[in-house]
Each structure stands twice: as structure tokens, then as C-alpha cells.
Amino acid sequence: MERDDEVRAAAAVYLGVDPAELALTGSTTMGLALVYHGLALRPGDHVLTTTHDFYATHEALRLAAARSGAEVEQIPLYDDPATVSADDVTGRVAAALRPETRVVALTWVHSSTGVKLPVRGIADAVAAANAGRAEADRAVLVLDAVHGLGADAARPGDLGCDVFVSGTHKWLFGPRGTGLVWASAAAGAAVAPIIPSFTAPSFGNWLTGDDQPSPFGAGNTPGGYQAFEHRWAAAEAFAFHQAIGPDRVAARTAELATRLKDGLAEVGGVRLVTPRDPELSAGLVCVEVSGRDPFEVVERLLDQRIVASVTPYREAYVRFGTSIVTTPDQVDAAVEAVADLAR
The missing domain is CATH 3.40.640.10 (Type I PLP-dependent aspartate aminotransferase-like (Major domain))
Structure with a gap:
């Protein structure tokens, strides 16, 4: 006790x-x-x-x-x-x-x-x-x-x-x-x-x-x-x-999520599902890659040591998570890997 x-x-x-x-x-x-x-x-x-x-x-x-x-x-x-x-x-x-x-x-x-x-x-x-x-x-x-x-x-x-x-x-x-x-x-x-x-x-x-x-x-x-x-x-x-400091953790999480969303939003063939506004989103970032099955995308990303997941819902998306253990370089690598798959 x-x-x-x-x-x-x-x-x-x-x-x-x-x-x-x-x-x-x-x-x-x-x-x-x-x-x-x-x-x-x-x-x-x-x-x-x-x-x-x-x-x-x-x-x-x-x-x-x-x-x-x-x-x-x-x-x-x-x-x-x-x-x-x-x-x-x-x-x-x-x-x-x-x-x-x-x-x-x-x-x-x-x-x-x-x-x-x-x-x-x-x-x-x-x-x-x-x-x-x-x-x-x-x-x-x-x-x-x-x-x-x-x-x-x-x-x-x-x-x-x-x-x-x-x-x-x-x-x-x-x-x-x-x-x-x-x-x-x-x-x-x-x-x-x-x-x-x-x-x-x-x-x-x-x-x-x-x-x-x-x-x-x-x-x-x-x-x-x-x-x-x-x-x-x-x-x-x-x-x-x-x-x-919870405020510092939240700010860093939002900073990296924004970096990821901004990068993915510029990739042709990728639809950003999650709001870009930090007031209406947190560390989860969901996307849809045109013409690609979400499970295939996650598998291909894992081959490059980038861990994502598939949302366990009827309408499935590719899901990333940024946090204080994520680096800006890792965010940029994820954007580039998704861009390669979307080409």
C-alpha cells in the first residue's frame, strides 16, 4: 500500500x-x-x-x-x-x-x-x-x-x-x-x-x-x-x-508533430488526415498514401527502421507519433521515406 x-x-x-x-x-x-x-x-x-x-x-x-x-x-x-x-x-x-x-x-x-x-x-x-x-x-x-x-x-x-x-x-x-x-x-x-x-x-x-x-x-x-x-x-x-516540465514536453511534441505534418502536406499523393492546428492535434499524425495499402506502407517503412502503425478502425490510415524521444532528423527521414513510397 x-x-x-x-x-x-x-x-x-x-x-x-x-x-x-x-x-x-x-x-x-x-x-x-x-x-x-x-x-x-x-x-x-x-x-x-x-x-x-x-x-x-x-x-x-x-x-x-x-x-x-x-x-x-x-x-x-x-x-x-x-x-x-x-x-x-x-x-x-x-x-x-x-x-x-x-x-x-x-x-x-x-x-x-x-x-x-x-x-x-x-x-x-x-x-x-x-x-x-x-x-x-x-x-x-x-x-x-x-x-x-x-x-x-x-x-x-x-x-x-x-x-x-x-x-x-x-x-x-x-x-x-x-x-x-x-x-x-x-x-x-x-x-x-x-x-x-x-x-x-x-x-x-x-x-x-x-x-x-x-x-x-x-x-x-x-x-x-x-x-x-x-x-x-x-x-x-x-x-x-x-x-x-509538462509545458516543455508538450511544446516539443507539438513542434515535432508540426514539422512532420508540414513535411507530409507537401508530398504529392499524400493526404494529411490530422489537423495542422496544434490546438486540435497532439502527437499523433495520420496520413493516407494514394494507391497504397496502409499495411504495405507500414511494412515498407519498417524496412527503413521507421516505425509507424495502422489505425485499428474500419477506415484505416498510416499513423505516426512524435514525442520527446523523437529527433528532427528522424521526422525528416520519415517524410522522405513516405515521399519515396508516394512517387
Whole structure:
């Protein structure tokens, strides 16, 4: 428990939150499932998400709705990711909110396109819809933050979300098999634990017969024998970024992503999918190479020791990621390699 508390403390400093509000998980997927199944959804409740979200969100919501009788609606937030606007995205979410909306399930940075949502504006729209509602009828804004954490310096308080879910092995460079869920005091009180926690006071209640309530973080940290060495090492990842400075990390990530986007946009036969505006994108950069299968492109790039991936969605793109471990020379090499394939 002391080691877990060290991870919570390091994460809390980085995120600007109370350590007691942080649950430790094994992944983003686990965190999303804990939240969506822990909320007390009722028949007739409306859950709003988007067509751009990943399988983990869609499937967790489908399973939770099947059990509770809630309705899940998916809406598109943009027609062309390259020309997305913050006002359009915010307006679409606001227009889709209903009196029955209990959950707004969004992803900070879309792994399908690289679009970074204007979460603060969306949070303000949700807050306006919640004005005058009883606590049990509020819409809770839940954010899958895995491609924003470590790439963008905004904290949960800056974003205005109620729940912040992320793995820590991507842009934060923590170990695999690690993650966290932060929830505000009000939202955390509405998320019931669904996996027994091995930490106090939950375990102590079983031994003594007491009924002491657990803080959100401890009560929603799944018990069982986890990959503890990986979890505890996540504290080093938060400390590493904190030592450099989250603002400096975000600026460098944006600088390199902009360099990559600017270079790829000049290549004939290449369509840039991700917005060029740093306010609407982060470290992910997605492109389409005319006449080339994305899997073939990734394979050919790997032959040149350039690692890219294919977006795991129905509409597949070639996806790159710039970060503080990427150099400008590597960015330029990737642009040149794509140009050779597009010729």
C-alpha cells in the first residue's frame, strides 16, 4: 500500500489532483470498464459518445447498457478531420445533449485521426446542460485521455472533465500494464467499485466486520496480484516528466508533430488526415498514401527502421507519433521515406 501511495502521490503532483482521487489500474480499457460499469445507469438514461471512439469505449458502453437498460448514442463530431473546428465539435455535442443524458463519453485525442478535442469547451457545454439538475440527474463527462497524457500539458482541472482515464505506457513512457482513473469528488461518489480492492479499509472491513467507506482511489483500485513492479515504476515516469516540465514536453511534441505534418502536406499523393492546428492535434499524425495499402506502407517503412502503425478502425490510415524521444532528423527521414513510397 505504501508503494501504491507513492505512485498516487507522483501522479497527483503531475495532474494537480488529490492522491485519494486516483485509482490505479492495468490499462485504459480496464479503467473505462470500471467507470462505465460502476455508474448506476438506469433504464431510459441516455449515454452520449461518438463514432470516432475506440473499441474499448464502445464495447464497455454496450455491455453496461445491456445490463442497465440505458441507451447509447454515437454521433460524428466532424466530417473531415483535417478541417475540424472547435466550435463545430462543441456545437455538435451541445446539440446532442438531452435531459436524460447521464454520461458523455469522449476521447481527448482520437487514435483514429489524431484530432484533439476542445475538451474545455465541451465541458462548459455539459456544465450548462447540468445547471439546475439534481445531482442524480447530472451528465458526467468521462474522458479517455491516453493519447493526451504526456503529450499535452492540460490537467483534469484545466479540461473540466469529471473523470479522467488513461494508461501510462504511451506518451508518458511508463511501463506497460499500468494506468489510472481520476474522478472528481462528486463523480467518484457515483462510481461504485466492481472489483474487490485489497487495500484498506476494504480489506479491513472484511476482517473486522466494519463498514468504513473507502476513498475513491483505494476502493476502485482492483485487488488481486497485479504486475506490482510495473505499477510502482510508473512513479518514475511521472517524476521524469515533472522534472523536464509538462509545458516543455508538450511544446516539443507539438513542434515535432508540426514539422512532420508540414513535411507530409507537401508530398504529392499524400493526404494529411490530422489537423495542422496544434490546438486540435497532439502527437499523433495520420496520413493516407494514394494507391497504397496502409499495411504495405507500414511494412515498407519498417524496412527503413521507421516505425509507424495502422489505425485499428474500419477506415484505416498510416499513423505516426512524435514525442520527446523523437529527433528532427528522424521526422525528416520519415517524410522522405513516405515521399519515396508516394512517387
